[in-house]
Amino acid sequence: xxxxxxxxxxxxxxxxxxxxxxxxxxYITEGKNELKSVLEIGSFEGMASVYMCEKWLKDGTHYHxxxxxxxxxxxVGHQDMIKQINDGDDFIYDNFKHNTSFFxxxxxxxxxxxxxxxxxxLEREGYTYDFIYVxxxxxxxxxxxxxxxxxxLLKPNGIIxxxxxxxxxxxxxxxxxxxxxxxxxxxxxxxxxxxxxxxxYQVALIKKPEEVIIKGTFINEK
Ligand SMILES: C[S@@+](CC[C@H](N)C(=O)[O-])C[C@H]1O[C@@H](n2cnc3c(N)ncnc32)[C@H](O)[C@@H]1O
Numbered sequence: 001x002x003x004x005x006x007x008x009x010x011x012x013x014x015x016x017x018x019x020x021x022x023x024x025x026x027y028i029t030e031g032k033n034e035l036k037s038v039l040e041i042g043s044f045e046g047m048a049s050v051y052m053c054e055k056w057l058k059d060g061t062h063y064h065x066x067x068x069x070x071x072x073x074x075x076v077g078h079q080d081m082i083k084q085i086n087d088g089d090d091f092i093y094d095n096f097k098h099n100t101s102f103f104x105x106x107x108x109x110x111x112x113x114x115x116x117x118x119x120x121x122l123e124r125e126g127y128t129y130d131f132i133y134v135x136x137x138x139x140x141x142x143x144x145x146x147x148x149x150x151x152x153l154l155k156p157n158g159i160i161x162x163x164x165x166x167x168x169x170x171x172x173x174x175x176x177x178x179x180x181x182x183x184x185x186x187x188x189x190x191x192x193x194x195x196x197x198x199x200x201y202q203v204a205l206i207k208k209p210e211e212v213i214i215k216g217t218f219i220n221e222k
Pocket of ligand 1: 012013041043045047048067068071073092113114115116135138142
């Protein structure tokens with residue numbers, strides 16, 4: 001990160017930078033595509049958000065964030081954080097506001113709400129996005145619902161990245177207790193609408209242009 005004044009307590013996004021650079025270099029530089037609007041579902045302290053601002057976004061980009069800023073109550077690893085917040089230290093939200101304040105030329109819109117409640121409202125209000133990052137609840141059903149709405153909110157030729165495809169918390173091995181089955185269900189059900197960019201700890205997909213979805217073939221598959 002270029003700016004040493006950021007406040008981060010968890011470096012979760014750090015290992016993703018290299019693969020994001022590959023993806024966005026391909027998408028923006030080589031593909032001549034633009035990222036005019038971004039939706040991040042689960043931003044935490046904004047490490048991915050500020051990385052995108054530093055590296056890949058232009059001034060004036062619309063950056064929409066949906067997060068409870070309350071941690072993930074179903075995860076063992078979040079319990080200390082949730083206690084801290086309940087004790088009155090709103091550090092996730094405070095750090096997010098601090099970190100993103102270094103980018104006053106980005107059009108921030110921050111919704112402090114669960115994604116399951118907020119995303120249908122965004123769709124009803126007519127928002128659409130060029131890039132959506134899904135990184136909120138790690139429950140498979142929540143992840144699928146986030147993905148379902150993300151599909152409706154993503155523009156043709158837009159990119160969706162799912163974090164934590166391979167995430168598993170120790171002692172919690174039921175299908176619903178990790179995002180994997182939610183992401184797999186989404187990829188199976190919507191396979192005609194997307195092409196796979198990359199799959200590893202994260203999964204990145206590109207939505208096919210509308211006319212190509214109708215024909216049933218993707219331009220790169222010819
Ligand atoms: C793993 S963190 C996100 C990390 C962030 N994308 C980054 O790169 O640094 C998950 C975030 O999702 C939020 N969250 C969990 N469940 C949520 C839900 N149902 N709706 C909205 N936000 C949620 C938590 O408050 C937390 O900030």
